[in-house]
Each structure stands twice: as structure tokens, then as C-alpha cells.
Amino acid sequence: MANKRKRHRVLPGFGLSMGYTLIYLSLIVLIPIAFLFLKASTLSLADFWETVTDDRVVASYKLTIYTSLIAALVNAVFGTLIAWVLVRYDFYGKRIIDALVDLPFALPTAVAGIALTTIYAPNGWIGQYFEAMGIKVAYTPLGIMVALTFIGLPFVVRSVQPVLQDLDRQYEEAASTLGASSTQIFVKIILPAIFPAILTGFALAFARALGEYGSVVFISGNMPMKTEIVPLLIITKLEQFNYAGAAAIAVVMLVFSFVLLFLINFWQWRTTKKYQMN
Structure with a gap:
């Protein structure tokens, strides 16, 4: 044996x-x-509630969640478009563009914040043209969205790109021979296959934006009740040696992020299961 x-x-x-x-x-x-x-x-329950429901804190919650959500949605759309271009087309300089996608990962966030503030300030290279049209970017919520979009883009591109690369084109060719239009092929065949990856990229970009500090602190202007984000408020509490207050605010954001990511992952699981069944 x-x-x-x-x-x-x-x-x-x-x-x-x-x-x-x-x-x-x-x-x-x-x-x-x-x-x-x-x-x-x-903290006592009363002190905890008073800390996390302070008007200044609530305003920072709303601003952080709102700007992070908008930035993640923008990245979900344009990040998918960039991934599509990088996968489906061959052109000169493709490798350079592909490498540039990862630049927000490598660039220190403080450097990114300074660069964006310089560019989008009222007298900046790009900001001066927006200023002429009556649009202020730096030191406004719009500037915060620009910074969060910058740091969140790679998450969507790198989530969608490998799924597009592995997608079998035979289904697209079969649908095309049966008379389906380009729009129908994308909506009925391609989008269901890459939608879970888009959700993953969106969730990662959104979670990253909620905790972003370095790139936002410069371009936001840090005005209480207007452009003050939650991470900055936590830093302010720490500088005042109010560690319990900083922890209380962080706990609220942590619980919110966990619940949101759980719901997105559940939605992603349902979508993937539905696609596999079909």
C-alpha cells in the first residue's frame, strides 16, 4: 500500500x-x-448626549456626511468611466494615466490639501475663473467635495477595473448579434456584472471621506457651523484636553460608518446573489 x-x-x-x-x-x-x-x-449619559448633540457638532456631522456622500457618488460615476476607458481602449499614454489614478494613494494628504487650496483659491490658477463667474470653491463646502473626490477616486477605479477585465465579452457579442443596442448591452449585461464592484468602490470612497483630515483642513477654511468637518472638531477637542468629548464624537461617527457600510455590503450581497441566479 x-x-x-x-x-x-x-x-x-x-x-x-x-x-x-x-x-x-x-x-x-x-x-x-x-x-x-x-x-x-x-461621560454620563446626559453629558454624552449634550456633547454629541451640540449645535456645532451636529453641523459638522451634516457637512461631513453630505460632502462625503456627494464626493463618493461623483467618484462612482466618473471612476467607473475611467475604469472603462482604461480597460476597453488602447491609446498612447495609457500606462501613465493608469499610474496617475494611484497618485492620491501616494501623495501625502496635507500636500494634496495645500495644492488644491492653491489651485482653487480665489486668486488661484483655476479658482480665479470660478471667482469671475461668482462661484467660490476654496473655503466652502464645494472645496471640501473637491478634496474628498480627489482622495476617493482610486477606490472606485481599482474596484471596477479588474471586474471589467474579467468580464466575458461573448455575452456582449451575442446580444449585439441579436440586435441589442449599445445602451441595452450596457444596461442589461455589463452594468449588472460590475454593479457590485461599483458599490464596493463607493463604500470605500465614502468611508475614506468620512475620516479624511489632511486634504480638507486647508481648503475648507475651518469655519465653525459652516466648513468645519468632524475630524477637525475631534482634533480641536483633543487640543483642549477634552479626550472624553473627542471619543464621544468619534463613537457616533464610528457607529454611523459601521451601520452604513453594513447596509451597503448587504445590498452588494443581494445584488451579487441576484446576478448569479440570473
């Missing part, structure tokens, strides 16, 4: 791998979040 050879594994077995996974996640994610909730719990 031939001896059975033990299968060689590149990585350790499930038990050891899962142990490393749980330890790593605990040290990097779970423990810091737990201490955040623990610090916020040092």
Missing part, C-alpha cells in the same frame, strides 16, 4: 492561521476601538 504523502501547505493550517488573524485584528482594530468606547463611557 502506497504511503500517502502529506499535502504541503505554503501557509500554516487553519487553526494557526485563524489564531494569527484574530490576534492581529485584535491588536490593530478591536482593542483601539474598544478603548475608544471605554473612554466615551467615562
Whole structure:
């Protein structure tokens, strides 16, 4: 009877791998979040509620969520378009454009904020033309959206691009031979296949925008009740040594982000399941 050879594994077995996974996640994610909730719990319920419902804090919530949502939606549309161009067309300079997509990942956010402020200020290279039309970009919510769009674009492009590359074109060719128009092919065949990836990119861009600080702090102007974002307000609380207040505001944003990401992931799962069934 031939001896059975033990299968060689590149990585350790499930038990050891899962142990490393749980330890790593605990040290990097779970423990810091737990201490955040623990610090916020040092406030009484009345003080906690008063802190998180202050008019200035509520205004920063609305501004952060609103601008992050708009920026993520813009990126979902134009990021998908850029991914489409990079996958479906061959042109001179394609590799350069593909590399430029990752620039917001590599560029320090403070540098990005300074550059965007310089460009879109009332006397900036681009801002002066908007100023002539009566449109102010820098030091307004519109400027915040510009910064959040800049840092969130790669998430959508890099989520959609590999799905488009793996998409089998035989279905498109079959639909075309049956007389389907380009619009019908995109809506009925391509969009359902890439929609889960678009949702993933949207969720990542939105989550990234909610916590963005460096690129926004310069272009926003940081005016309370007008252009003050939640991360800046948390930093302000920390500078005042109000650690419990900063933790309370952070907990609210953390819970909101978690619930929103859960709903988006659930929607993505339902969409993927529906597409696989069809």
C-alpha cells in the first residue's frame, strides 16, 4: 500500500492561521476601538448626549456626511468611466494615466490639501475663473467635495477595473448579434456584472471621506457651523484636553460608518446573489 504523502501547505493550517488573524485584528482594530468606547463611557449619559448633540457638532456631522456622500457618488460615476476607458481602449499614454489614478494613494494628504487650496483659491490658477463667474470653491463646502473626490477616486477605479477585465465579452457579442443596442448591452449585461464592484468602490470612497483630515483642513477654511468637518472638531477637542468629548464624537461617527457600510455590503450581497441566479 502506497504511503500517502502529506499535502504541503505554503501557509500554516487553519487553526494557526485563524489564531494569527484574530490576534492581529485584535491588536490593530478591536482593542483601539474598544478603548475608544471605554473612554466615551467615562461621560454620563446626559453629558454624552449634550456633547454629541451640540449645535456645532451636529453641523459638522451634516457637512461631513453630505460632502462625503456627494464626493463618493461623483467618484462612482466618473471612476467607473475611467475604469472603462482604461480597460476597453488602447491609446498612447495609457500606462501613465493608469499610474496617475494611484497618485492620491501616494501623495501625502496635507500636500494634496495645500495644492488644491492653491489651485482653487480665489486668486488661484483655476479658482480665479470660478471667482469671475461668482462661484467660490476654496473655503466652502464645494472645496471640501473637491478634496474628498480627489482622495476617493482610486477606490472606485481599482474596484471596477479588474471586474471589467474579467468580464466575458461573448455575452456582449451575442446580444449585439441579436440586435441589442449599445445602451441595452450596457444596461442589461455589463452594468449588472460590475454593479457590485461599483458599490464596493463607493463604500470605500465614502468611508475614506468620512475620516479624511489632511486634504480638507486647508481648503475648507475651518469655519465653525459652516466648513468645519468632524475630524477637525475631534482634533480641536483633543487640543483642549477634552479626550472624553473627542471619543464621544468619534463613537457616533464610528457607529454611523459601521451601520452604513453594513447596509451597503448587504445590498452588494443581494445584488451579487441576484446576478448569479440570473
